[in-house]
Amino acid sequence: MSVLRPLDKQPGLNTATILLVGTEDALLQQLADSMLKEDCASELRVHLARSLPLPSSANRPRIDLIVFVVNLHSKYSLRNVEESLHHVDATFFLGKAAFLATGAGRESHCSVHRNTIVKLAHTYRSPLFFCDLEIEDFRATMAQRLVRVLQICAGHVPGVSALNLPSLLRSSETPAPEDL
Amino acid sequence: MEMPPGEQAATEPPDSGAGGGEGRPPQVAGAQETRAEDRLTLLLRLRAQTKQQLLEYKSMVDASEEKTPEQVMQDKQIEAKIEELENEIEEVKTAFEMKKLTIDRIQLSTALSKNLEKINPQTSVLMDNMKHILKLNKLIMKSQQESWDLEEKLLDVRKKRLQLKQASESKLLEIQTEKNKQKDDLAIMENSDKIKAIKQNLQMEIQITTVIQHMFQNLILGSKANWAEDPALKETVLQLEKNLTMI
Amino acid sequence: MDSDDTAESTLRHRTSSRLQDCCIGATPLQKRIESVRKQVSFVPTPPRRKIPQCSQLQEDNDPQKVAFILHKQWTLYSLTPLYKFSYTNLKEYSRLLSAFIAAEKQKGLAVEVGEDVSVKVTFSTLLGMKGTQRDSEAFLVQILSKSQLPSENREQKVLWTGWFCCVFGDSLLETIPEDFTCVPLFLANGAETNTALVGTWFQKTFDCHFSPLAINAFNLSWMAAMWTACKMDQYMAATELLWSVPCSPQSLDISYAIHPEDAKALWDSVHKTPGEVTQEEVDLFMDCLYSHFHRHFKIHLSATRLVRVSTSVASVHTDGKIKILCHKYLIGVLAYLTELAIFQID
Numbered sequence: 210m211s212v213l214r215p216l217d218k219q220p221g222l223n224t225a226t227i228l229l230v231g232t233e234d235a236l237l238q239q240l241a242d243s244m245l246k247e248d249c250a251s252e253l254r255v256h257l258a259r260s261l262p263l264p265s266s267a268n269r270p271r272i273d274l275i276v277f278v279v280n281l282h283s284k285y286s287l288r289n290v291e292e293s294l295h296h297v298d299a300t301f302f303l304g305k306a307a308f309l310a311t312g313a314g315r316e317s318h319c320s321v322h323r324n325t326i327v328k329l330a331h332t333y334r335s336p337l338f339f340c341d342l343e344i345e346d347f348r349a350t351m352a353q354r355l356v357r358v359l360q361i362c363a364g365h366v367p368g369v370s371a372l373n374l375p376s377l378l379r380s381s382e383t384p385a386p387e388d389l
Numbered sequence: 390m391e392m393p394p395g396e397q398a399a400t401e402p403p404d405s406g407a408g409g410g411e412g413r414p415p416q417v418a419g420a421q422e423t424r425a426e427d428r429l430t431l432l433l434r435l436r437a438q439t440k441q442q443l444l445e446y447k448s449m450v451d452a453s454e455e456k457t458p459e460q461v462m463q464d465k466q467i468e469a470k471i472e473e474l475e476n477e478i479e480e481v482k483t484a485f486e487m488k489k490l491t492i493d494r495i496q497l498s499t500a501l502s503k504n505l506e507k508i509n510p511q512t513s514v515l516m517d518n519m520k521h522i523l524k525l526n527k528l529i530m531k532s533q534q535e536s537w538d539l540e541e542k543l544l545d546v547r548k549k550r551l552q553l554k555q556a557s558e559s560k561l562l563e564i565q566t567e568k569n570k571q572k573d574d575l576a577i578m579e580n581s582d583k584i585k586a587i588k589q590n591l592q593m594e595i596q597i598t599t600v601i602q603h604m605f606q607n608l609i610l611g612s613k614a615n616w617a618e619d620p621a622l623k624e625t626v627l628q629l630e631k632n633l634t635m636i
Numbered sequence: 637m638d639s640d641d642t643a644e645s646t647l648r649h650r651t652s653s654r655l656q657d658c659c660i661g662a663t664p665l666q667k668r669i670e671s672v673r674k675q676v677s678f679v680p681t682p683p684r685r686k687i688p689q690c691s692q693l694q695e696d697n698d699p700q701k702v703a704f705i706l707h708k709q710w711t712l713y714s715l716t717p718l719y720k721f722s723y724t725n726l727k728e729y730s731r732l733l734s735a736f737i738a739a740e741k742q743k744g745l746a747v748e749v750g751e752d753v754s755v756k757v758t759f760s761t762l763l764g765m766k767g768t769q770r771d772s773e774a775f776l777v778q779i780l781s782k783s784q785l786p787s788e789n790r791e792q793k794v795l796w797t798g799w800f801c802c803v804f805g806d807s808l809l810e811t812i813p814e815d816f817t818c819v820p821l822f823l824a825n826g827a828e829t830n831t832a833l834v835g836t837w838f839q840k841t842f843d844c845h846f847s848p849l850a851i852n853a854f855n856l857s858w859m860a861a862m863w864t865a866c867k868m869d870q871y872m873a874a875t876e877l878l879w880s881v882p883c884s885p886q887s888l889d890i891s892y893a894i895h896p897e898d899a900k901a902l903w904d905s906v907h908k909t910p911g912e913v914t915q916e917e918v919d920l921f922m923d924c925l926y927s928h929f930h931r932h933f934k935i936h937l938s939a940t941r942l943v944r945v946s947t948s949v950a951s952v953h954t955d956g957k958i959k960i961l962c963h964k965y966l967i968g969v970l971a972y973l974t975e976l977a978i979f980q981i982d
Contacts, residue, residue, distance in 0.1 A: 216449055220442050223435055232939065250434065282853075282882065284922075285939035317850035317954055318941055320857070364442035371445075376485070 213261065214298040215305050218271040225363035226254040226270045227355065230261060230293050231278030232286040236311060236342045240278075243345075243352035251365045253356065261293035273363040273371075274305055276355065278342075279329075281312040281321045287329075294333065304371035305362050306335045307378075309351070311342040336378035595633045602629045684914045685862065685972070701762055701776070705799070706963060710823035711831070712849035712956040714977035715800065717816035718842035723773060726759035729841075733757040736837045737779065737830075755795065756780045767804030767971055772819050774801035779830055796826030798834060803970040805978060820977040821970065822846065823958070849956045849977055853942040856954060859972065860942075861918040863949040864896075864903045866965050871896040871948045873961070877925070878944035879937055890940065892929060896948055 227244070229237045234257075241255040254270060263269070275297065280286040290308075297306065308330045313323060330337035340351040358378075362371045504515060578584060606629045609616055616622040734757040741755070758778045765774035776799040780792040800819035812818050824831045835846045851859075860877060874893045881888040894902075906921045907913075926937045943954045949965045952958045960969055 216446060223431075223438065282941055283939045284926075285936045288938060317852050320853035320938075320941060322854045364445050365438050367437040367441050370441070370448075372448075 212296055212298050213263065213272065213275070213301065215273075215301050215303075216271070220273075220363065221252075221270050223250075223365075224252040224254055224270060225359045225365060226256060226272050226274075227359045228256045228258060228272045228275045229278060230258050230275060230290065231280070231309075232259055232283070232289050233278060233280050233311070233342075234259070236280070237278060240342055240348055240352060240355075243348050244356055246349075247353055247356045249356050249360070251360055251363065253359070260289050262296040274307065274355075274359045275301060276307050276309050278309045278311060279321070279326055281310055281323065281326065282315070282318045284320045287321050287325065291329070302333050302335050304374035306333065307355075307358065308333075308335055308337045309342075310337060310339050313339050314341040314344075334375055336375060598633055602631075602633075605629055684909070684912050685858070702765075702963060702966065705966070706960055708797075708825050709957055709959050710825050712851075712958060712973065712977075713822040713824065713835075713846045714849045714980040715820055715822045715838075715846055716844045716981050717812055717818045717820075718838070718844050720815050721817040721842050723761065723775070726761070726775070730757050730759045732841070733759075733777070733834070733837050737833055740833055740836075754782055756782045756792065762799060762801070765801050765803070765967075765970070767967060768806055770806040771802045771804065772817050774799060774819070777834060779826070779834075794826075796824070796830035796834070798822060798824040798826070798831065801970060801974070803967055803974045805974045820981055821849075821974045845981075847980065849973075849980055851952060851954055851956060851976065853954065855976060856942045856945050856952065857922045858913070858918055859950075859952060860945045860947070861903065861921045862913055862968075862972065863945070863947040863965070864899045864921070865907065865913060866947075866949050866962075866968070868896070868948050868962070868964075873946060873948050873951075875899040875948075876944075876946045877942060878946075879940040880943045881940045889943075890935070890937065892925070892937070894925075899947075 229240065231237050237257045241257060244255055245253060247253075256269070256272070277290045277293065278286075279290050308326065310323070310326045312318065327337060338351060338354070340347050342348050342351070358374065360366050361369050361374060364370070501515075505513070505519075606626065609622070609626055614622070616626050734755060737755055737757065756779070758776075758780065760776050760778075762774040762776050766772070776797065778794055778798075779796040781795050782792065800822050802819045802821065805818060805820055824834075838844055839846065860875075864875060873896075875896045876891060876893040879890040879892065881890060902924055903921060906917050906924065908917065923938075929935060929937050941954075945952055946959075949962045950958060950960045950969050958969075958973070960966055
């Protein structure tokens with residue numbers, strides 16, 4: 210049961226690694242494809258996992274960003290993410306983790322209330338993105354965004370650190386968690 | 390809550406692709422172009438990257454080595470420090486929010502203008518909306534102007550009322566002083582020597598007259614004449630009955 | 637897939653063990669987060685609701701009309717407040733709406749208002765169908781077919797029925813301007829063309845807007861829990877939940893029927909705060925059902941979508957179709973639907 214820690218390995222030269230965690234295999238795969246299509250100066254590596262912890266045997270590069278994908282249509286995907294969160298070191302939440310909620314567009318299909326995921330993201334002080342991954346355009350935009358965030362998390366953007374991300378990604382409408 | 394090992398193996402693909410099997414191999418993309426002119430820029434970028442990463446590691450190391458403030462400072466000092474830091478954070482937050490709002494606005498206007506250029510203005514709903522908004526804005530401005538005018542008028546009326554009030558107040562004050570003056574004059578008059586002398590004289594005269602009256606009365610009564618029969622005499626006698634101090 | 641009698645005990649056992657799991661499985665961070673979560677409550681929707689109480693129907697309601705509402709399938713709509721609607725003008729509205737429908741049905745022909753037409757519309761109030769005094773009175777609209785022969789006038793066939801109501805809506809609708817009447821919930825039974833016609837007329841006349849009220853799985857699980865919690869003298873139907881498995885191309889449905897007494901027993905083991913239902917309890921209740929199902933069939937129901945809940949109280953489908961079965965809890969059911977409708981129009 211290894212806990213995932215950030216910065217525990219040496220970074221690969223010009224590589225940025227993202228880990229997508231979620232039960233929606235097909236959507237994750239599509240998102241990964243969209244990300245790899247993005248034009249990016251760094252070498253991208255996308256790892257997909259259904260849940261955490263990851264097997265300790267595998268030789269994997271340093272993980273720069275974890276994105277937890279929750280499908281609002283399925284409670285199972287939320288439970289799965291909640292359980293996976295136990296296997297992540299707290300320091301990951303200093304800007305190197307994010308939540309992605311998909312399926313909010315079809316309100317009538319939702320099994321998970323939107324506030325539940327907002328709350329979850331708040332408690333972990335991590336940014337939350339809403340995106341319907343089933344729609345290609347939205348997915349492409351989200352992929353672009355994630356690539357940018359990943360580059361920052363991997364330290365490929367001089368002058369900006371992952372530590373800045375939580376405050377930078379906070380939208381002005383939702384108050385900071387400490388204000389609540 | 391642990392997952393059954395079987396499930397875990399099936400769901401978790403080997404990450405690096407070394408294991409192969411049924412897992413999805415990691416996908417690699419990006420620029421591996423090794424054209425000569427690109428190499429320099431690549432090297433420069435890598436340098437910047439490495440610097441940034443080094444900085445991050447350093448800050449990480451510093452953060453974990455840093456002594457906890459409790460060990461160094463007293464309680465009160467800590468509280469003061471916390472307050473100071475909180476204030477600082479608040480300031481930075483406000484500044485940041487302001488900047489963000491500005492940037493948001495700039496971004497929005499840029500996006501809007503770009504969109505407007507792209508879309509055919511005749512069919513664009515956006516254009517219609519903008520026009521509508523402009524119309525509404527004009528209406529708002531007009532209404533505001535009207536309300537300002539009305540407010541100004543109201544102010545004028547109020548001013549006039551105030552002036553009138555002030556005027557009436559000063560008039561009342563004048564009347565009051567006039568009255569006081571009269572009162573004072575009267576008091577002064579009453580207390581003057583002349584008046585006193587006159588009063589004394591009057592008193593004396595009244596007394597003399599009373600004595601004379603009584604004398605006449607007694608004279609008539611003493612003469613034993615029936616004064617009641619002669620109307621002229623009767624009048625005279627009754628007149629002598631009058632108390633002069635009452636006049 | 638009826639659950640057997642042993643299901644109940646296993647379910648109960650699962651409940652307690654799950655509770656323990658929650659405590660043991662938490663990392664320190666999670667624990668701290670839990671405590672933070674307790675302090676932080678910024679959910680706009682109420683995290684707790686009252687269990688529908690026994691009949692709160694006021695005495696002055698018409699039992700015939702209530703009976704008429706029960707056991708019918710209604711399609712739910714939400715409705716924005718009506719502008720300048722007046723309860724004294726119902727007769728006038730009947731006349732106007734009849735004329736409107738007649739006009740729409742024979743488009744192009746001139747129609748005289750009030751003249752003999754083939755359909756007749758009636759407006760009537762449903763007295764007592766409300767939660768508090770401040771709620772607007774409910775009213776019923778019916779389209780009747782008018783027989784051409786005067787002798788058969790008595791037997792009018794009801795073509796379409798719709799009714800408007802507001803139950804305990806006042807706490808959620810604090811600021812309604814004076815000229816508006818708020819009846820956020822609209823229920824229709826009959827041909828959809830008629831619903832559309834009536835909707836158009838209302839939109840034109842009272843400047844309001846109708847929109848279908850779909851009920852998502854989240855709210856369905858609330859209903860499942862709240863209705864299970866209702867005490868019944870006798871159960872008329874099994875508690876049945878229907879899940880849709882999101883697999884293309886054809887969808888697969890899973891039906892899960894439980895004996896209502898077993899369901900009640902499970903609920904009682906989950907339920908802690910008397911008279912109230914909390915989000916945690918609803919989640920726990922559903923989780924228990926899920927884990928029970930998973931134990932037997934190795935299927936994660938939580939990964940599927942709840943589409944229908946039917947209990948002895950009412951039966952509701954995610955696409956906004958409801959059938960209310962129990963007279964006792966009518967007001968409670970309507971109160972929750974009103975709440976959902978108000979959230980939709982907000």
